[in-house]
Amino acid sequence: MSRRNRPPVALLILALLGLALFAVPLVALLIRTPWGQLPALLRSDIVADALRLSAVASVSATLIAAVVGVPLAWLLARVEFPGRALVRGLVLLPLVLPPVVGGAVLLFALGRRGVVGQALEQATGLVLPFSTWGVIVAVTFVSMPFLVVTVEGALRNLDARFEGAAATLGASRWTVLRRVTFPMIWPSVAAGLVLTWARALGEFGATITFAGNIQGRTQTLPLAVFVALESNRDAAVALSLIMVAVSLTVLVVLRERWWKAL
Amino acid sequence: MLRSVLAGVFAAVVVGGCAPAGGSRILVSAAASLTDVFGAMEVAFEEAHPGSDVVLNLAGSSMLREQILEGAPVDVYASANRENMTQVAAADRVDGEPALFARNRLQIAVPSGNPAGITGLDDFARDELLLGLCAPDVPCGAFAEKALANAGVTPAVDTYEPNVRALLTKVETGDLDAAIVYATDVLSAGGKVDGIDLPESVRAETDYWIAVIADAPDRDGARRFVDFVLSDAGREILTSYGFETP
Amino acid sequence: MSGLDAQMVVRRNGFVLDVALEIEPGRTVALLGPNGSGKSTVVAALAGLLPVDEGSIVLDGAVLDDPTGRVFVPPEDRRIGVVFQDYLLFPHLSVIENVAFGLRSRGVGRSEATDTAAGWLERLGIAELVERRPGDLSGGQAQRVALARALITDPKMLLLDEPLAALDATTRVELRRILADHLAAFAGPRLFITHDPTEAFLLADEIHIIEHGRVTQVGSADDIRLRPRTPYIADLGGSNLFSGDAARGVVDVGGHALHIADTHISGSVLATIHAHAISLHQHRPEGSPRNTWETTVTRVEHFGDRVRVQTGAPLPITAEVTPGAVADLELREGSAVWVSIKATEIGVEAG
Numbered sequence: 001m002s003r004r005n006r007p008p009v010a011l012l013i014l015a016l017l018g019l020a021l022f023a024v025p026l027v028a029l030l031i032r033t034p035w036g037q038l039p040a041l042l043r044s045d046i047v048a049d050a051l052r053l054s055a056v057a058s059v060s061a062t063l064i065a066a067v068v069g070v071p072l073a074w075l076l077a078r079v080e081f082p083g084r085a086l087v088r089g090l091v092l093l094p095l096v097l098p099p100v101v102g103g104a105v106l107l108f109a110l111g112r113r114g115v116v117g118q119a120l121e122q123a124t125g126l127v128l129p130f131s132t133w134g135v136i137v138a139v140t141f142v143s144m145p146f147l148v149v150t151v152e153g154a155l156r157n158l159d160a161r162f163e164g165a166a167a168t169l170g171a172s173r174w175t176v177l178r179r180v181t182f183p184m185i186w187p188s189v190a191a192g193l194v195l196t197w198a199r200a201l202g203e204f205g206a207t208i209t210f211a212g213n214i215q216g217r218t219q220t221l222p223l224a225v226f227v228a229l230e231s232n233r234d235a236a237v238a239l240s241l242i243m244v245a246v247s248l249t250v251l252v253v254l255r256e257r258w259w260k261a262l
Numbered sequence: 263m264l265r266s267v268l269a270g271v272f273a274a275v276v277v278g279g280c281a282p283a284g285g286s287r288i289l290v291s292a293a294a295s296l297t298d299v300f301g302a303m304e305v306a307f308e309e310a311h312p313g314s315d316v317v318l319n320l321a322g323s324s325m326l327r328e329q330i331l332e333g334a335p336v337d338v339y340a341s342a343n344r345e346n347m348t349q350v351a352a353a354d355r356v357d358g359e360p361a362l363f364a365r366n367r368l369q370i371a372v373p374s375g376n377p378a379g380i381t382g383l384d385d386f387a388r389d390e391l392l393l394g395l396c397a398p399d400v401p402c403g404a405f406a407e408k409a410l411a412n413a414g415v416t417p418a419v420d421t422y423e424p425n426v427r428a429l430l431t432k433v434e435t436g437d438l439d440a441a442i443v444y445a446t447d448v449l450s451a452g453g454k455v456d457g458i459d460l461p462e463s464v465r466a467e468t469d470y471w472i473a474v475i476a477d478a479p480d481r482d483g484a485r486r487f488v489d490f491v492l493s494d495a496g497r498e499i500l501t502s503y504g505f506e507t508p
Numbered sequence: 509m510s511g512l513d514a515q516m517v518v519r520r521n522g523f524v525l526d527v528a529l530e531i532e533p534g535r536t537v538a539l540l541g542p543n544g545s546g547k548s549t550v551v552a553a554l555a556g557l558l559p560v561d562e563g564s565i566v567l568d569g570a571v572l573d574d575p576t577g578r579v580f581v582p583p584e585d586r587r588i589g590v591v592f593q594d595y596l597l598f599p600h601l602s603v604i605e606n607v608a609f610g611l612r613s614r615g616v617g618r619s620e621a622t623d624t625a626a627g628w629l630e631r632l633g634i635a636e637l638v639e640r641r642p643g644d645l646s647g648g649q650a651q652r653v654a655l656a657r658a659l660i661t662d663p664k665m666l667l668l669d670e671p672l673a674a675l676d677a678t679t680r681v682e683l684r685r686i687l688a689d690h691l692a693a694f695a696g697p698r699l700f701i702t703h704d705p706t707e708a709f710l711l712a713d714e715i716h717i718i719e720h721g722r723v724t725q726v727g728s729a730d731d732i733r734l735r736p737r738t739p740y741i742a743d744l745g746g747s748n749l750f751s752g753d754a755a756r757g758v759v760d761v762g763g764h765a766l767h768i769a770d771t772h773i774s775g776s777v778l779a780t781i782h783a784h785a786i787s788l789h790q791h792r793p794e795g796s797p798r799n800t801w802e803t804t805v806t807r808v809e810h811f812g813d814r815v816r817v818q819t820g821a822p823l824p825i826t827a828e829v830t831p832g833a834v835a836d837l838e839l840r841e842g843s844a845v846w847v848s849i850k851a852t853e854i855g856v857e858a859g
Contacts, residue, residue: 104431112392113436129437130392130420164557165596167583169610170661179609183600209428212421213397226424229328231399 026244033241034234041238049216050224051242053135057207057220058200061140065196069147070189076148077155088152094206095145103138103209110137110210134211135218142206143199150192154185194254198247286483289335291319291326293342294425295366295402296470298450299503300340306499307490314483322400322425330355330475337484340472340491342366343401347471357481360473363491364505366444367467368405369457371433376456378439383410383460385440386417394429394441397422402429405466406442412464430455444468446504470505511535512665512697515563516553525549525721528563531665531697538712539701540732542740546721547701548593551669554699555590556583568664568696584613589663593670595654597642603653604629604638610661628656632686648679655690666691668700672707681778681857684710705732706780709749717741733826748781748825754856764823767798767851777856783828785853788817789846790837799849805839815839819847 034041041047076088094102110117110128121127128134158181166180167173182189204222211218213227221243228236292300297320304316319326319336327346330336331353339356340363341347347360372380378391386393395417396403403422410417420438423429430447432438434454448457460466472491474484490496497507511532518525525546531537541547552558554565556572564574567588572581597606604625611621629635632652642650651671658666671687672680688711691698702708708715709729717725717732717740725737732741733748752761757771759779766779787793793800807818815834817827825847829839839845 107432107435107437111435111437127392129432159596161592162596162598164552164555164583165590165592166598166609166613167557168555168586168588168590169613169657170584170587171609171613172584175613179613180598184598186600208424212394212432213423214419214421218421227397227399227422229325231324 029237029240029244032237034237037234038238038241041235042242044235046215046219046224046228046235047239047242050219050221050239053132053216053219054201054221054243056132057135057139057203058143058197060136061143061200062193062197064136064140065144065147066189066193069144069192069196070151073148073151074155077152091148092145094142095149099142099203099205099207100209102142103206103211106138106141106206106210110134129210130212130214130218132211132217135207135220138206138210139200139203139220142203143196146195146199147189147192150188150195151185154188155181158184194251198251201243201247286313286480287315287317288337288480288483288487289317289319290338290340290487291321291330291334291336292338292340293323293326293401293470294320294427295342295444295447296320296340297427299446299500299505302499302503303491303496306495307487310490310495311486314486316487322397324399324401335477335479336475337478337480338472338487339475340470341401342468342470343404344469344471345404346401347473350475351473355476357474357476357478357484360471361488361492362469362508363472363496364470364500364507365467366446366470366505368402368409368442368460369445369448370440370460371430371443371448371451371455371457372440373433373436373438374454374456376458377436380440380458382458383413383415383464386410386419386442387415389418391418391439392420392437393418394421394423394432394438395419396426396429396443397424400425401468402426402442402444405468409442409460409464409466412466413461449504510568512554512565512567512699514554514565516550516560516565517562518549518553518558519561520549523549523721525553527716527718527721527723529699529716531699533696535713536691536698536700536711538708538715539699539718540703540705540708540715541718542703545718547703547718548669549721550699550718551590551592551667551701554665554667555588556581556586587661587664589658589661589666591651591654591658591666591668591671594674595642595650597645597650597653597657599642601642602638603634603640603642603645606642606653607656607660609657614661625656625660628660629653632656632690646679647675648683651675651683652686655687659690659694663696665696666694666698666700668698670701670703672702672704687711706749706778709733748783748786750779750781750823752777752779757851759854759856761823764801766823766849766854768854768856769852770856773856780855781825781849781853783816783826785849786825786827787848788827788829788833788837788839789848792846793848798851799854800846802844802846805841805843805845807841808834808839817845819845 072091076084107129108114110120112118112121112127112129117128126133128137162184163176163180166176171179202222204226207218207220208223213219213223221239225236225239228239290300300318304318307316308314323341323343323346326339327350330339330350339350350356351360370380372378385391395406398404398407423432426443426447429441430443430451433441434451445457448455472488474481474488478484500507512529514529516525516527527546527550529537539547539550549558553560559580560573560575562575565572571577571579572586573579598609601609604622607625607628608621611624612618626635626638629638632655634649634652637645637649637653645653672683675683684707691711700711715727715729715732716723719738719740725732725741750761752759754773754775754777757768759766759768759777761779768779801822803819803821805817806820809816810831813831814828815831817829817839819825827847837845
């Protein structure tokens with residue numbers, strides 16, 4: 001490194017301080033890990049079930065967010081309608097609301113006696129609380145705002161004249177969306193999807209409040225960690241280690257491939 | 263090293279509120295099932311001891327136990343069973359002897375009006391019902407499992423809630439058809455849940471233990487609070503919330 | 509009529525655009541005006557990106573926009589080729605994909621569209637850019653790609669929005685020539701938007717001056733230069749423009765030698781002399797600047813506090829002087845006068 005490129009010392013110190021906040025807990029986790037028992041712990045039913053449920057819930061939430069969140073972001077960014085600011089606030093609510101409260105309001109709305117839940121049960125027989133569907137709903141509720149916020153920002157920053165140019169070249173509105181708008185905001189969409197997935201993987205409060213906690217059906221990794229923390233510390237540490245390993249792998253490996261925008 | 267860091271963070275976050283000028287601040291880690299009664303206890307104690315400020319740290323007994331074992335600067339620990347207290351004492355984290363201060367018994371809680379028509383523990387084997395217990399690692403869960411075992415019932419559980427309050431809430435909202443909670447919790451829910459007594463044969467009771475924690479930041483205050491809980495005034499409050507006193 | 513017949517009234521945030529344009533096929537009209545005069549609004553209205561509030565747009569006999577008749581043809585169905593300011597090439601597509609975009613959007617298969625696009629790149633002399641991304645192109649290359657992208661869809665009209673503004677001076681001269689060729693080759697009406705009078709004079713058959721949302725003058729380059737109707741146009745037209753051949757510090761303009769400061773430039777050039785920079789004298793001036801000749805006044809026009817004086821052979825030129833100078837020099841049509849211009853006041857660029 002040449003002298004010119006050396007970063008200012010003060011900045012470096014602050015940056016390292018910030019890094020320490022993330023690095024020290026990880027090191028502590030590694031120190032606490034019962035490496036000898038790890039293989040046995042990881043083979044247990046609880047871990048396998050939690051891992052499977054977390055994968056199902058986080059990937060489902062990400063897919064749902066992609067299907068309904070991107071159009072929602074488009075609506076907020078591109079369509080002027082009265083009360084748009086209010087709607088945007090509503091979408092951001094899960095970011096502010098404590099997840100436990102989020103779970104509680106979901107229960108009020110979609111629980112068996114909830115406004116919508118009651119009708120849902122009568123119409124389809126589906127009861128969301130205490131089911132894997134409930135986990136997916138809770139996790140999507142908490143994580144989707146990350147996608148909406150990222151994509152809305154990207155749509156706002158996108159120079160709308162490109163879309164106009166595409167239209168003058170004969171592209172229908174749908175073609176413009178598919179071939180111009182979407183490819184141009186793709187880096188942000190990808191970043192938003194990854195953030196959404198990461199948040200979904202770590203979701204705890206809304207899940208346990210809305211969907212309950214039962215192994216194999218609603219007990220995701222964070223719930224399993226929470227329960228294990230009170231009884232079997234080693235299992236809790238092993239589960240946490242899995243979460244860290246899975247998320248770090250995804251975040252690091254995928255970054256180079258398709259979400260450099262973040 | 264790590265423990266002291268954790269304890270320091272805990273102290274800053276939980277205790278960091280406003281301290282009464284020159285008074286004593288007593289941090290009481292109490293089981294979640296004591297939420298209401300210790301709220302009343304706090305008010306009565308602070309009236310009897312002006313200048314004292316009781317801060318309640320409410321969670322599942324085992325979570326509280328872990329915090330104390332990690333070195334959290336807690337003054338008083340009130341556990342909803344004996345086992346957690348024993349573990350804390352075994353780690354030399356208790357100052358003096360733990361004291362038994364209350365008993366609680368289990369009841370089946372059902373939404374008001376009992377829409378699913380629950381009659382007893384046998385219903386906990388019915389797969390079509392939505393049934394909840396406390397997680398086996400918290401006292402209310404451990405006792406419930408014991409009661410079900412005594413009754414010879416293998417339960418079809420739909421959720422193991424992290425603490426009794428979370429469990430009760432789901433009965434209140436009608437999302438669970440039945441749950442096994444403390445009688446005191448049923449009482450505290452007012453009219454929103456109905457309680458069904460367990461038969462004498464399986465009737466499970468739980469003991470509440472209280473102790474001053476070793477190295478309590480406010481040892482005298484802690485001792486005064488424990489004495490207050492064990493006093494006639496304290497017993498009266500406990501009784502009014504549905505607890506039985508020894 | 510065939511060609512373009514547009515009466516456009518657009519109201520937005522207090523701004524009112526009220527412009528009528530008629531362009532016959534094969535004719536180039538320049539819309540010349542300052543920033544904020546409404547040029548971009550005209551582009552948007554014609555392209556269909558902004559509906560007009562009143563009036564109508566008719567192209568090649570088809571009504572594209574008519575609020576009273578409740579007709580609005582969306583941009584994708586208008587068949588107007590647009591070269592946008594900054595070109596707006598799609599950054600995520602390669603050059604060939606950009607050029608093929610219009611055909612693909614209209615349902616042409618990938619291989620056919622790519623072949624046709626390659627042909628257009630060839631015609632514009634940029635065949636080697638096929639796989640490049642727009643971000644890696646120079647301004648001149650990007651302009652040609654944008655032109656190919658607009659022309660490939662066989663539009664009924666060509667609309668160019670400041671096509672040369674993003675280029676540096678050297679590239680601009682070259683691209684202006686290429687643009688002139690392609691404009692000439694395009695059969696439909698052509699409208700090109702600019703704020704640079706030189707471009708308008710060189711490329712357009714007819715110039716429309718737009719100020720504050722209204723057309724203030726329509727005419728040929730000479731009409732604009734010699735008979736300006738507003739102070740803005742007078743300023744615009746203030747430049748005398750000559751083409752000639754440069755060698756060793758002299759530009760030969762139709763047999764008349766203009767001495768210039770740049771001794772290195774050679775070959776075909778454009779020389780511009782602003783009217784302010786031309787001095788008029790009653791007698792041969794002292795100190796004799798290199799460019800001095802005697803001539804007669806052919807026309808004197810007053811515009812408020814300035815006067816435009818047009819002179820005759822050997823090099824017809826327009827000077828701008830104060831009313832006081834006109835009186836002192838006793839200038840009127842037919843009177844004799846000496847013209848002098850400093851070599852440093854003559855702008856020269858390759859042309």
